[in-house]
Amino acid sequence: MRISFVGLALLGLALAAGATAEVTRPQANPSAAAQGDVERGRAVFNGTGVCYYCHGVDGQIEKRPQLAADTAALIxxxxxxxxxxxxxxxxxxxSDKQxxxxxxxGHPGTGMFPDTRMTNQELVDALAYLxxxxxxxxxxxx
Ligand code: HEC
Structure with missing residues (x-):
């Protein structure tokens, strides 16, 4: 099933509303940041990054968190x-650059929308966790 652009935009909004991260402007070159911290990356993945909504708790694809029914249906x-x-x-x-x-x-051609809220350090930590x-x-x- 293809989901509509509007549906995706709504999903993005719903997820963004659930996250309470401090907003820091992303800089141009995240790969220049220091070495990632795996444990902090895990917290981002299962927390403010909302990666776990789609990729599962701790990246276990079958372990999805309890979500509102409409969000779960979109995913x-x-x-x-x-x-x-x-x-x-x-x-x-x-590569980590990709x-x-x-x-x-965002991952082109898929439902993965862009994350602009993570700090560069959080992104590097998340990559270390991945x-x-x-x-x-x-x-x-x-
Ligand atoms: C709305 C659901 C959703 C969310 C939220 C999400 N993703 Fe994804 N992600 C996807 C989909 C769909 C794909 C594409 C799968 C494919 O290409 O087969 C994907 C692909 C990826 C890939 C590429 C995998 C590959 O093929 O190499 C990575 C890495 C990834 N996601 C990491 C993350 C991280 C980190 C986060 C949190 C910041 C996140 N995703 C949040 C749905 C999501």
Missing amino acids: AGLSPPPADLRNSKALHLK RAKAVRE ALLRKEGAAAPK
């Missing part, structure tokens, strides 16, 4: 569905 209708960030074999992006761009500008998810996913028995 369930996304085509393609949100990526399983623990399954590196199924992932398309090959991933940072996907988070900041690397851990891929590592844990590769180590886990399938």
